[in-house]
Amino acid sequence: MDEAEEVRVGAKQSGEVDRISDLPDSLLCQVLLFLRTKDVVKCSVLSRRWRDVWKCVPRLHLDDYDFYERGNVDSQSSMDNCVRFVDRFLGLHSGLCLESFRFNSLIDWDREPDNALIWRWMNTVLQLKVKHIDYSQDARDSDEPQIPPAIYTCQTLESLDLFGVTMSSPEFVSLPSLRVLKLCCVIFPDDLALETLISGCKALETLNITHYQKDSVVIDAPRLKFLMLHAARTASFIIKNSGSLVKVDLDIVFSLSGGSNFDPADVPKRNMIRNFLGSIYLVKDVIISSRTLEVFYGYSRCEPLPLFCNLSSLNVFFTHDSWEMLPNFLHSCPNLKSLIVNLRTRLDPGRIYMIPGPWCVLSSLEYVRIMSPLKGEEMEMKLVSYILENSPILKKLTLTLSVGCFRKKEKSVILMELIAIPRLSTSCRVIVL
Structure with a gap:
């Protein structure tokens, strides 16, 4: 009897009941679904009752470093162990259904991807009627596709998350169950391939496109609710049938390096940005980068921005010092209730910043968090002043003071400056963390 068995028997003799081990295999598998495969396999040493349960768990979640032993420089033997384990696991599930397949960083830094192996695994999990695939590797320099065409017609696939792979060109796409599609650093043979993939996902609700480097992205997904676009090198974005869109996360510049390079005389670019704004103006929740705001600010100098009447929550990420476009965008959000400002970099103390007037009244704003x-820099205080002096129904402004940059006396000075700022709202609380 092993030690785990002795512990269990001892527990029963003392009157304690091991209720988990007494559960049927089907329920134990449901519990183990919340663990990574490496930890699921470790459970096999608990007792005889647990020895073979891992083989029934319909989920494979592995990273290649799970098989690398500390101090072992033989990466080939570690990779061979990994391949044998995955082949065995998939073999045990032959004829069954696989809930989820996730494998990250299949190759090491010194070796080209084994496309034949990847195709074999992918084709196998697709035959097992997989529901969720999360696969990543650094194969962006490879001209050969790592993902087989069979993935385009998987009837059971509900979510697909790919990183760093090259796709084949689809002749036909039918993914009726796919609701979540996330593509990061994924290479398609042409723009039409991505467009065909998206249009073949009739149930698509979440779409993330990150680091896409083709000329154009056409999105036709009538049920789409959440859209993330982080693709600075893509020149054109066209969104069709956007009536269901609720939330967008934007870090795009339409191949412009910044709003200062926006050319009002570039009519095709103006039309494209106008159409893009017209396809997202009904959303309720926006996450946006400062460089995207800067492009919209440049566009607004020649054409007015649409009113985002449904927008209630705005999250802005500032990665540089162009503050002047924030009030300009807020002017187009008449029903905004919540504003979050994220400051990524320190402002240049040698430059004079100014939020130009007239400052619009933020008539609906209730909650702000920086x-x-x-x-305590001048532009930071100007932003706080702008919010407090122009928000008549503001309920709460949450701030954090820098730790370690100031002595207690200097922090007290900042607090006094905050207290001295006039507030348009009589019920506003300023919370300093």
Whole structure:
């Protein structure tokens, strides 16, 4: 009898009941679904009752480093162990259904991807009627596709998350169950391939496209609710049938390096941005980068921005010092209730910043949070003043003071400056964390 068995028997003799081990295999598998495969296999040493349960868990979640032993420089033997384990696991599930397949970083830094192996695994999990695939590797320099064409017609696939792979060109796409599609650093043979993939996902609700480097992205997904676009090198974005869209996360510049390079005389670019804004103006929740705001600010100098009348929550990520476009965008959000400002970099102390007037009244704003710690710089205080002096129904402004940059006396000075700022709202609380 092993030690785990002795513990279990001893527990029963003392009157304690091991209720988990007494559960049927089907329920134990449901519990183990919340663990990574490496930890699921470890459970096999608990007792005889647990020895073979891992073989029935319909989920494979592995990273290649799970098989690398500390101090072992033989990466080939580690990779061979990994391949044998995955082949055995998939073989045990032959004829069954696989809930989820996730494998990250299949190759090491010194070796080209084994496309034949990847195709074999992918084709196998697709035959097992997999529901969720999360696969990543660094094979972006490879001209050969790592993902087999069979993935385009998987009837059971509900979510697909790919990183760093090259796709084949689809002749036909039918993914009726796919609701979530996430593509990061994924290479398609042409723009039409991506467009065909998206249009073949009739139930698609979430779409993330990150680091896409083709000329154009056409999105036709009538049920789409959440859209993330982080693709600075893509020049054109066209969204069709956007009536269901609720939330967008944007870090795009339409191949422009910044709003200062926006050319009002570029009529095709103006039309494209106008159509893009017209396809998202009904959303309720926006996450946006400062460089995207800067493009919209440049566009607004020649054409007015549409009113985002449904927008209630705005999250802005500032990665540089162009603050002047924030009030401009807020002017187009008449029903905004929540604003979050994230400051990614320190402002240049040698430059004079100014939020130009007239400052619009933020008539609906109720909650504001500035995520990054304040250092008491002039432009930071101008932003706080702008919010407090122009928000008549503001309920709460949450701030954080920088830790370690100021002595207690200097922090007290900042607090006094905050207290001295006039507030348009009589019920506003300023919370300093």
